Amino acid sequence: MKAALYRFFIELTNGPFISAALRKFTNSRMSRVFIKSYAAHYQINQDEMSKDIRSYSTLHSFFTRRLKEGARVVDNTHDSVASPVDGVIEDTGTITSSKEIIAKGKTYSISEMLGSKHQTEKYEGGTYIIIYLSPSHYHRIHSPVSGKVVNSYSLGSKSFPVNRFGLKFGHSVLAKNHRVVTEICSEETTVAVVKVGAMFINSVVVTNTEREWEKGEEVAYFSFGSTVILLFQKGAFIPGDIVKSAGEIKMGEPLGRLSGKKNQ
Secondary structure: OHHHHHHHHHHHHOOHHHHHHHHHHHOOHHHHHHHHHHHHHOOOOHHHEOOOHHHOOOHHHHHOOOEOOOOOOOOOOOOEEEOOOOEEEEEEEEOOOOOEEEEOOEEEEHHHHHOOHHHHHHHOOOEEEEEEEOOOOOOEEEOOOOEEEEEEEEEOOOOOOOOHHHHHHOOOHHHHOOEEEEEEEOOOOEEEEEEEOOOOOOOEEEOOOOOEEOOOOEEEEEOOOEEEEEEEOOOOEEEOHHHHHOOEEOOOOEEEEEOOOOOO
């Protein structure tokens, strides 16, 4: 009953008109008056921002802010996998033989998430990591590994919350929300980076269209609190302590390392 009621109210407010109105407001100069209160409420670290808070003309420009050079240090160990975002590791585990992940007690189809059974085969038995970005986090997305972009595409139209309530009560939000999928082929393996949009504003803005990505390089940004899912091939990823403890992580910090095992 709670899940049905939750989905009803979210569906009621997630139409194109409200989404468009919210997008228009956050991009308007009227939204500027809310920047300081937003920063105070979410305890934004202003010392690491690339610009003074007074220089942002809209709430959207503040939300998608860049950081000062050196505010994040990317682990450049050859085989490390760097966190693509600031966020909280919500869940991690093994992709089942039926090509599903089980996150917060709910089952998600990888085929549905990636939009193709063919795309799914290579990740069977591999590892998934879900990183949630709250409104307080830095919302630029960076490449977790160095390699060639072999696939990039968008799926889904609407987006529902991807916070703990969304994962608990939403209907397959990680597999149905608007999402941008990128597959990166490194020397060792292929890694899928699934960027999942959140409530109201579906926007995942791609800022890097190059076919070669360097680890830590900016590639996109979110226009609202969102989620990134990393998919690794079987035996290709060895998780580090931060993944095992499921805590806060900063962009560039190591999630673990690639094993060097190819699984084509």
